[in-house]
Amino acid sequence: MMSATDAYEAKAKNILKSELKRRGITYAQLAEKLAAFGATENERNLANKISRGSFTAAFFMMCMDAIGANNVNLEA
Numbered sequence: 122m123m124s125a126t127d128a129y130e131a132k133a134k135n136i137l138k139s140e141l142k143r144r145g146i147t148y149a150q151l152a153e154k155l156a157a158f159g160a161t162e163n164e165r166n167l168a169n170k171i172s173r174g175s176f177t178a179a180f181f182m183m184c185m186d187a188i189g190a191n192n193v194n195l196e197a
Contacts, residue, residue, distance in 0.1 A: 130173075131174055134172070140193065144188055148164045151187065151188065155167075
């Protein structure tokens with residue numbers, strides 16, 4: 122049975138993955154960019170975290186800042 126937040130977690134995951142793909146940024150490159158923000162994520166951890174979709178809003182915002190996404194389409 123799906124929880125009340127499952128659909129939103131999937132949406133957040135899809136938005137983040139879409140923004141990475143749009144910019145041609147790999148998980149390894151994202152890990153490097155996040156390091157500048159003090160995050161200690163490696164490529165494998167990022168792949169797992171993003172595929173689960175159950176990351177925090179703060180993590181999502183940090184990723185958006187790291188990749189230079191100033192506007193996000195919530196229709197993804």
